[in-house]
Amino acid sequence: MKVVIIGGVAGGASAAARLRRLNEQAEIIVLERTGFVSYANCGLPYYVGGVICDKNKLTLQTPQSFYSRFNIEVRVRQEALSIDPAAKTVLVRRLEDGSEYTETYDKLILSPGAKAVRPALPGVDDPRILTLRTVEDAYQIQNYLEEKKPRHAVVVGGGFIGLEMAENLLHTGISVTLLQRSAQVMPSLDFDMACQVHAYLRSKGVDLRTFSPVRCYEGTQKSVRVLLESGEAIETDLVILGVGVEPDSHLARDAGLELGAKGSIVVNGRMETSVPDIYAVGDAVEIRHAVSGSKSLISLAGPANKQGRIAANNICGLNSTYDGAMGSTVIKLFDMTVASTGLNEKMAKAAGMAYDRVVTYSASHATYYPGATNLTLKTLFLPENGAVIGAQIVGFEGVDKRIDVMATAIQSGATAEDLEELDLAYAPPYSSAKDPVNMAGFVIENVRKGLVKQFHWTDLKDLFSRRDIILLDVRNEDEFQNGHIPHAVNIPLDALRSRLGELDKGRSVYVNCFSALRSYIACRILSQNGFDCYNFSGGYRFYDLIAGENGFDASPTHPCGVKL
Amino acid sequence: MKVVIIGGVAGGASAAARLRRLNEQAEIIVLERTGFVSYANCGLPYYVGGVICDKNKLTLQTPQSFYSRFNIEVRVRQEALSIDPAAKTVLVRRLEDGSEYTETYDKLILSPGAKAVRPALPGVDDPRILTLRTVEDAYQIQNYLEEKKPRHAVVVGGGFIGLEMAENLLHTGISVTLLQRSAQVMPSLDFDMACQVHAYLRSKGVDLRTFSPVRCYEGTQKSVRVLLESGEAIETDLVILGVGVEPDSHLARDAGLELGAKGSIVVNGRMETSVPDIYAVGDAVEIRHAVSGSKSLISLAGPANKQGRIAANNICGLNSTYDGAMGSTVIKLFDMTVASTGLNEKMAKAAGMAYDRVVTYSASHATYYPGATNLTLKTLFLPENGAVIGAQIVGFEGVDKRIDVMATAIQSGATAEDLEELDLAYAPPYSSAKDPVNMAGFVIENVRKGLVKQFHWTDLKDLFSRRDIILLDVRNEDEFQNGHIPHAVNIPLDALRSRLGELDKGRSVYVNCFSALRSYIACRILSQNGFDCYNFSGGYRFYDLIAGENGFDASPTHPCGVKL
Structure with missing residues (x-):
């Protein structure tokens, strides 16, 4: 049996090693476009930031180590150009000299990964506008930092790579402006949870700007001007694009494999594509979200590694099924x-x-x-x-x-x-x-169980306009004086039992404390004394972070103007 | 409804607070024998060691705070002497003045906890032989350290309290001898896993002695002599007994409640004892082990807190069941x-x-x-x-x-x-x-799936005596030279494919490496080449820790003389 694997990182490398452990006789060939195999791509931002000092730590595995340990042939700097599923061949180009050859396979595993998105904005091709996906990308950024000693960088996009790059650039002493086109960084979080991240990033010196889409880039000799949709311009020495990735599925598409959401490769639970003897794994495949059951693109290393192992199992006759990812x-x-x-x-x-x-x-x-x-x-x-x-x-x-x-x-x-x-x-x-x-x-x-009813920050807008309710803050007096929700009245929890008479039973009571623990106890006291009452989910501290956000107008008339 | 709770720590305190949140009208009385309520008993060793500096941190809750927050009456320094289930009364003694009174209840929750075992050995009543269970115990040890400035302590017993006390005493600059009567500390671990703990404790300066039961204590004016069964004597300034706890169930027994293992109180999943309207929770109750299903005594804070909550739920008409503990x-x-x-x-x-x-x-x-x-x-x-x-x-x-x-x-x-x-x-x-x-x-x-067969360190004794097998070490040559399993031969993994001819196919191969990862790959190579082979579970590093143990004779003739 001859197995060809296109892509030698995460899913591809896992598949290769597992294949060998399961089948000592198979011929296994890995085609890798970059110069490195099974490298530490999640570590790249930390190499740029100097947290990982030793270059070699990123590339612990080499084609030589794969050969001596696993008898696997890794061909780096060789790019698969096309697949012929009928002939079961792959056309390969050696990037060193541009020569091409055809490789046959019995089984093919596609692990092409995803590629960094580069929005087609004017000026985006300036050589000071970089992305980070491969070891070569990391070397390029690191060389740029060493040679040009930039003092300021703009990071576009507040996803994982954008945030990790912002931290790591700051770590090297560079000032960072982080541009986020929407209301929040980290799309894996809801807006209210992201607010604490925003406040923290700012406290660490990141110039975070939400609602700040880029219109275009203008390169001058000295700097790159980043022009925002708002008309504002930012002069910078370096731009890192972290605006997301997309499946690198052109090979699969050209070979007639069925594609799914956002151009991802459709696979079944055995990691088989729509074409016999071709498997696909990793960031380029469409998988099932284990909770919603919906078709999803989850570009993470954990799922990629598991999928590689499962593809190898199935190729070697062990029945293995991938049940989907949680997106953890x-x-x-x-x-x-x-x-x-x-x-x-x-x-x-x-x-x-x-x-x-x-x-x-x-x-x-x-x-x-x-x-x-x-x-x-x-x-x-x-x-x-x-x-x-x-x-x-x-x-x-x-x-x-x-x-x-x-x-x-x-x-x-x-x-x-x-x-x-x-x-x-x-x-x-x-x-x-x-x-x-x-x-x-x-x-x-x-x-x-109905022991308590909740209300949320998104309900405040309506509540502020109602005169038939009471906003009750049960924190201590000094906490209340230091800041509170507009229109709230203060009765500290420990005084509540004795001061119940101050509250009008005809009006629903919306209770908050700092974290929602004391207000829960207050709600239990109130409801057992005949009040209709609601506990403020997350408490004042949660509200306070959200109310401090760009786009949240905390005035009583327009409290919740957040664009999500 | 009037609920009396005997014992105001962990389970009792949890039950009290939950009861109030569920029932604003109930009369709730907590009887606590010590001077403190809901104190941080898991923190006591760290108070002794000075890691927790502030005495008040141990006792954040007070009878006053329970009253003002929960309208619960906590009576500290009051001991329940007996229960009359027919009359539904508890006889209580005020420890301050010795006076007694009878308290009625509608529902009674027993949360008496466990008490430190004090083996009836000669000399054990010396005032320098202390246990640690309550805040008062911690104060007593701390006072002793401050006044007497002991330079050496013997800790008897390598369970949680013994180990935490050994660390914390060392932390204050006191030399510590830890006496363990059996082969290992931490009974929650198996012997082989405990060996790494032994080596680490010794590296930190603990004079750990396994197989060292105490015969008796002899107090002199200057010191306490700890005499071991072996005949050896240790002079010390302070002895901490950490030889375990036993359910403090005398009240329950005297009241005719059904008792289980080691005198624990029998309860059903609702935390009801065998007598109507009496519940029991915490370290004194017998619970179901969630994995084995067997009746167990699991004296831990997590289960106690959950049980308290469940008892309160059931008293207030919420149906709640405790399904047992994992003993985590x-x-x-x-x-x-x-x-x-x-x-x-x-x-x-x-x-x-x-x-x-x-x-x-x-x-x-x-x-x-x-x-x-x-x-x-x-x-x-x-x-x-x-x-x-x-x-x-x-x-x-x-x-x-x-x-x-x-x-x-x-x-x-x-x-x-x-x-x-x-x-x-x-x-x-x-x-x-x-x-x-x-x-x-x-x-x-x-x-x-049969991809690999294992062997364990306990199999070595037999293997050493067999001449029809091969012990194969696939680590690198320098690793092998630094120490290896007796009789093992060395073929580094990366050379194995080319040196298979050196191995006799008629003999089973028992393979080890450092951690069992390379030896697994070796086993896959061997088995696919027709060898009967076994992977050494845990690898050489695991073996080496065990082989270094007291009681393990690593010579080929008696390799595994461990008394467990």
Whole structure:
């Protein structure tokens, strides 16, 4: 058996190694367009930033190591030009000298990945406007930094690469302006969760500008002028484009393979394409979202590696099925960790799901043990059965842990009751006896059982215009004086029982505190005393971050003018 | 409704607060024998060690705060003496003045906890022999340290409290001898996993002595002499007993409640005891192990808190059931983290389960990103269906995360295939594209599918005596020269394909490398070339830790004389 693999990173490299372990006799050839195989593409921003100092760490595997360890032939700097599925051949060009040859295959695995999008804007071809996808890209940026010593950079796009590049450029001492065309960075988060990221990025010195699409670029000898749709212009020494990726599926398209969303390659659960003996894996394939079931493009290393292994299994006669991805992500931003799994509100709405959500604010570990920080956890669930469908977390310590627990729970079909019951490992340096994930379960079940009704920041606009309700803040007086929701009145929680008479039972009470914990207790007191009451999800601190955003007008008349 | 709660820590405090949130009208009385309510008992060793400097952090909740926030009456320094279930009364003594009174209840919740075991050895009543369970105990030890400035301490028992006290005493500059009567510390681990903990404790300066039961204590004016069964004597300034806890169930027993294992209180899933209107929660109750289904005593804060909440739910008419605990644990030892969940080998054997296990050694995050450390993960599973039944992890960064992922997976009934498919969040600072948990799944499935056969360190004794087998070490020559398993021959993996002729096909080949990764590849090469071969689980590094243990005679004639 002869297997040809197009693309030697992540999915392709995983497939190759697994193939060899399963079949010692197969002939395995990997065609890789770049000069490197199985390189650390998720590490590239950190190489640029000097966090990873040693160039060789990015490229621990080499064609030589693949050969000596796995008896696999890796042909770098060789590009597959076309596939002939009938003849079962691939036309290959050696990039060194431009010569071409035809390679036969019994089985073909496509792992072409995705390519960085370069919007066709005027001036975008300026050599100081760069993208980051390959080792060569990283070397190019690094060389530019060393030779030209830029003092300012514009990063366009607040996705993973854009954010990691912003951090890493700042790390090398370069000032960074981050341009985001929409209301928020990190599309994996909902807007309200992204607000904390915005505030943090700004506190770290990133000049973040939302609602700032680029109109064009103008290169001068000295600099690049980035012109925004708003008419504003930014002079800079370097532009990094991080506006997304698209499947590099031209080979598949030209060979007549069925394509799906955004030009991705359609595969079944066995990672087989529509054409016999051709498999596809990685960033270029359309996969099933494990929660919504919808066809998705999820360009992440974890799924790519698993798919490569599964394709190899099936080629070697082990029956293996890929059941889809959760889209679990995590990113480090300076000391902050931001993570998500499953569906966010935008995705749940798109899937037509009748979801609800809770926002909890929990300590990363027992507060009496030094070093605890708080994390904000937003959990989406289905009210009808309590099924948990997604989670987003913003915080510092322990965020990566909780997102993996949530991913595991959601992937196993957990309900909120299951979250309540999770027996997680507790010791003061690591967690609390009621872990943040347990807490999310408790709050969801309180909502589902009708023990408390919630309201959300998006309801404030309507509430501000109503005169038949009470906005009640149950924090202490000094907290209230330092800032509060417009029109709110203050009765500290511990005084509430004795001051119930001050509240008009004819009016619904909308209660907030700092994090929604005291206000929940207040709601329990109020509802058992005959009040119709609602707990403000996320609390004042969550509101305060959102209200500080560009596009959010906090005045009582237009409180929620956020364009999402 | 009037609810009396005996015991105001963890389970009792959780129950009280939940009761109030569910029922604003109930009269709620908490009787607490110590002077403190809802205190941070898991933090006590860290207070002794000065990690938690502020005394008040241990006792953030007070009777006053319980009253003002929850309208709950906490009576500290009041001990329940007896219960009259027929009359529904509790006889209470005020410890301040010895006066007694009778309190009535409609519902009673017992949360008496467990008490530190004090073995009845001669001399054990010396005032310099202390235990740690309550805030008062912590104050007593701390006062002793300040007044007497001990230079050496003996800690008896290598469970959680013993180990945390050893670390914290060392942290204050005191030399520590840790006496363990059996072969290993941390009974939640199997012996082989504990060996790495032993080596680490010793490297940190703990004078750890296994197989060292105490015969008696002799107090002199200057010191305490600890006499071991071996005849050896240790002079010390302070002894901390950490030899375990037992349910404090005398009230329940005297009231005629049904008792279970080790004097624990029998409850059903609703946390109801055998007597109507009496509930019990926390360290004193017998619960179901969620994996084995066996009756267990699991004295941990997480389960106690959940049980308190469930008892309160049921008292207030919300139907709530406790489904049992996984026994998930985690402990910090200096910079090391040690954790476990579900069943270990000892427990699986006791439950009569036909289990198997894999030992994997994975980086905490991408190795090309700075700061990665390795963790050892032992995963137990059922070969028949791949069900994962337990995990133990020893390492540094990321151990707490992986144990919680494992706990979540196991509690949801995951199989090894589920572990393979878990879509965990990956970025270089946090994980690898194939997370250590995924890797465990891969290895288990390789074993279950027959791609590789394993052998374990416990098999070495037999293997050393056989002349019909080959012990093959596939590490590089320099690694081999630095130490290897007796009788092993060396063929580095990358040379194996070309040197297959050196091996006799008539003999089974037992292959090892450093961590079992290269030896797995070697096994795949060998088996496809017609060899009967076995991969050494855990690799040389795992063996080397075990072979260095007291009780393990590494000579070829008696390789495995470990008393377990």
